[in-house]
Amino acid sequence: MSKVKYYYDSETLSYRKIEKKKGRKLGIFLLSLVGMLLSGFLLLLVYLNLPYVETPKEKELKRELANMEFQFELLNKKMEQAENVLAEVAERDNNLYRVYFEANPIPEEQRKAGFGGVNRYKIFEGFDNSKLITESNKRLDILTRQIVVQSRSLDEIANLAEEKEELLAAIPAIQPVKNEDLTRMASGYGYRTDPFTKARKFHYGMDFTAPRGTPVYASGDGVVTRADNTASGYGNHIRIDHGYGYESLYAHLYKYNVRSGQRVKRGDLIGFVGSTGRSEAPHLHYEIFKDNERINPINFYYGNLSPEEFADMLEKSKQENQSLD
Template sequence: MSKVKYYYDSETLSYKKIERKKGRKLGFIILSTVSAFLAGFILLVIYLNIPQLETPKEKALKRELENMKLQYGMLNRKMDQVQEVLANVEDRDNNIYRLYFEANPIPEEQRLAGFGGVNRYRNLEGYDNSKLIIESHKKIDMLTKRVVVQSRSLDEIVHLAEDKEQFLASIPAIMPVKNENLKRMASGYGWRTDPFTKVRKFHYGMDFTAPRGTPIYAPGDGTVDRADNRSSGYGRHIRINHGYGYVSLYAHLYKYNVKAGQKVKRGDLIGFVGSTGRSQAPHLHYEIFKDDERINPINFYYGNLSPAEYDEILQQSQQENQSLD
């Protein structure tokens, strides 16, 4: 119940009741409402234009956003460092490892294949920090691609290294008879005088003089293809298949120490010097085939000769004398 107010009338010397006018009351209500609205609007404008005024939740979200930007920045810097290290590995891979094992370098286009044209980061666009996030995802994807390519390249290098090791062990790289004094070279590869017809003919191997029964050693790993006397002129002879297109032949043997199908290692005793077949005196006739073509054995003695010794053997092999077979 509202309070009743009175005022003192000096003319009537009595108290009279104060009557409120309806229009005035309505105006007061309207004025109060407008004032409240204006005050609220002013406070809202002030709130929106003063950044320091934040709710606790907004402050927490802002701190989380700043931390995320910091973490993404650190991640990008670390990925830049990883890219530098990976680029160094790729450079060594192309210019050292693959070059050494005679493999073609991997072009840059292949290492970065799949990152051009299509926008694969469309779903990350439209945010305040889209550029930072897209850059991080792009770097991760490129690093992943490059690591996969490099991993496959290293797998290939391992395979090539294993094959190279086997190749180096298989190639006939030492002389088949001991020749410490370098005086057993009787005739080399090239045009020589035939001991029986006395005419010049091409001599496809090298002759090493040695007494009957002198040991003959395998110059490289391989498998014995033949150990028989069923080849015209060679008498008892051995053929070793070294793989990679290389075959070595040993003719005019006294006897064998291996049989067909047997695997041998470099340095294994395979037979003994003799003078069987078309031979004028005890010696070893030695040939090397590459892809079914006879080649000069002088190029395959690097395994047990110094440069000076090799030069001496080379000079002896170039003398156009009479062969022994």
């Protein structure tokens, strides 16, 4: 029940009851209605312009999203580097290690097989960056599978190696001139320009430029079969028979440190860099034979080169330049 209100009438000197005017309630209602409509209109304007107004929380989320995209790009670059290194290891595994130990090469489709059947990446669908996240996860899964395949292959090779320690010691597996003694890796295996005739011809070894007198080391255990200068073009040179069909040759030497018939170990000092025979400048011409066939020496430096050094040498060896002999 509403309270009755009074006011003091100074003319009659008495309290009189306040009478409510008709239509007052209706006016208050209409005023309230107009206020609500105006407030709603203002709120509608704010809502329609929200896409152009970022709250602090939205700005923070946008920064986090940009950082996530940047991190995924970095992750993809790292995966690409890992894929390149793994591909190099796989090539050496198939063409070197597994050949040496008479194991069948692993087929390319087995190394790079994906994952069939159920969609493993359905949980990443429906988002703004679904494609980026899905592709990154696919690459990571394939890379992980390749690592598992390669790891099992190397385990198999390790088991075979235990039975063939003598073979491992005999394989010419180190660079015959130390990196710190090199001026540069002058020429690799393949077609090169002859320094004397300027004709394009096949170069069957690798040329290591170094000052005269730089030490040359045996790249594997074996027996020296030649230490003379009677072979055409090679000048003073050494041949080492490593057994198992392997032989290494070191040409254009300044002088020898071994004699024919001498048994040497990998890393033994056998001679010194020179420029004898058909040579344009002091360097070591190095060749490897397998079953009397010349093969690329680039695959035989796993014994003393880091992955980075090997990658650098591999790149330089592919350059088709002028040989030194």
